[in-house]
Amino acid sequence: AQSVTQPDIHITVSEGASLELRCNYSYGATPYLFWYVQSPGQGLQLLLKYFSGDTLVQGIKGFEAEFKRSQSSFNLRKPSVHWSDAAEYFCAVGTNNAGNMLTFGGGTRLMVKP
Amino acid sequence: GAGVSQSPSNKVTEKGKDVELRCDPISGHTALYWYRQSLGQGLEFLIYFQGNSAPDKSGLPSDRFSAERTGGSVSTLTIQRTQQEDSAVYLCASSRANYGYTFGSGTRLTVV
Numbered sequence: 001a002q003s004v005t006q007p008d009i010h011i012t013v014s015e016g017a018s019l020e021l022r023c024n025y026s027y028g029a030t031p032y033l034f035w036y037v038q039s040p041g042q043g044l045q046l047l048l049k050y051f052s053g054d055t056l057v058q059g060i061k062g063f064e065a066e067f068k069r070s071q072s073s074f075n076l077r078k079p080s081v082h083w084s085d086a087a088e089y090f091c092a093v094g095t096n097n098a099g100n101m102l103t104f105g106g107g108t109r110l111m112v113k114p
Numbered sequence: 115g116a117g118v119s120q121s122p123s124n125k126v127t128e129k130g131k132d133v134e135l136r137c138d139p140i141s142g143h144t145a146l147y148w149y150r151q152s153l154g155q156g157l158e159f160l161i162y163f164q165g166n167s168a169p170d171k172s173g174l175p176s177d178r179f180s181a182e183r184t185g186g187s188v189s190t191l192t193i194q195r196t197q198q199e200d201s202a203v204y205l206c207a208s209s210r211a212n213y214g215y216t217f218g219s220g221t222r223l224t225v226v
Contacts, residue, residue, distance in 0.1 A: 034214050043118075043205060043217035044157075090157065101147065101170065102215060106156040 002027040002093045006105035013081050014113045021076040021108050023065075023091030032094035033074040034102065035065055039087045047089075050074065061085070086112045116140075118218035120206050126224045127196055135191040135221045139208030146189050147215065148181060152202040160204075163189065196225045 003026045013019055025031055032051050036044040048059025055067040065076045074091060088109050092102040119138040127133050139146050148160040159173035163183045174180070178196075183189040193200055203222050207215035 036215075036217075041219075043219040044207075044215075046214050046216070049214050101159060101162050103159075104149075104157040 002031065002095055002103050004091050004093050004103055004105035006089075006091055006108050008108050009106070010109045010111065012111040012113060015083050016080050019076075019078045019081045019085070019110070021089050021091075021110070023074045023076065023105060024072050025074065025091075025093045026072065027093055027095065029095075030069075033065075033067060034092040034094070035059065035063070035074075035076050036090045036092065036104075037061075037087045038090065038107075044090060047076070081110075081112055083112045083114065086110055118206055118208050118216050120204075120218035120221050122221060123219065124222045124224075126226060129198060129225055130195055132192065132194045133196055133223065135193075135204050135206075135223070137189045137191070137206030137208075137218060139187065139189070139206070140216055141187075143208035143210050143216070144186070145209045146183055147207045147209075148189070148191050149205045149207070150202045151205055151220070157205065160191070193223075196223075198225050201225045 005024045007022050034049045035047040037047050038044045047063050048057050048065055050057050050067045058064050063078050065074055067074050088107045090107045091105040094102045121136045144165045146163040149157040151157050161181045162170040178194045181191045201224050203220040205220045207217045209215045
């Protein structure tokens with residue numbers, strides 16, 4: 001069975017600083033990988049996804065993520081964080097396609113200092 | 115509809131009462147999922163519907179929980195004899211192949 005680990009429960013960065021949120025997965029074959037963001041009191045919004053091809057994927061709101069098979073990682077990055085990026089971020093792995101269940105990591109709560 | 119719609123957005127119920135949570139997925143999405151998110155926790159899978167196949171109920175925490183999906187569209191999650199530990203946000207999502215989930219805004223259930 002697949003699993004996802006987000007090692008950092010909380011991260012605080014200053015506005016304008018760069019950001020990297022870590023995600024490690026465990027799965028025997030090539031995974032489908034996703035990052036979601038959840039603002040307080042809201043549902044989850046898809047930021048970006050990786051299925052195949054270019055290992056650097058671009059998403060909404062200026063986010064990108066890089067799939068590194070050798071490290072079983074799919075870290076999320078943003079070059080300059082805005083105060084509105086404060087939220088909870090979830091990494092998820094799927095086994096086949098989006099019709100199958102996704103397994104989510106425990107989430108990373110991002111706080112942004114002015 | 116344009117997005118996944120969940121109702122009610124908030125529900126307060128007394129311990130021991132039954133509750134029904136509704137999810138209206140995006141039109142054309144064949145897959146529908148229910149997750150539970152307890153305070154400060156990640157997402158806990160509950161149940162998954164795919165087309166006309168038998169649902170995957172492996173995540174339901176007890177036999178007090180059940181769900182159905184009528185006509186391949188609207189789904190209802192029912193919790194019988196609610197307990198305080200059932201208090202959580204219940205999230206519904208739908209998808210079609212290779213596009214990831216689209217989540218609803220959730221139902222916040224509080225059992226008092």
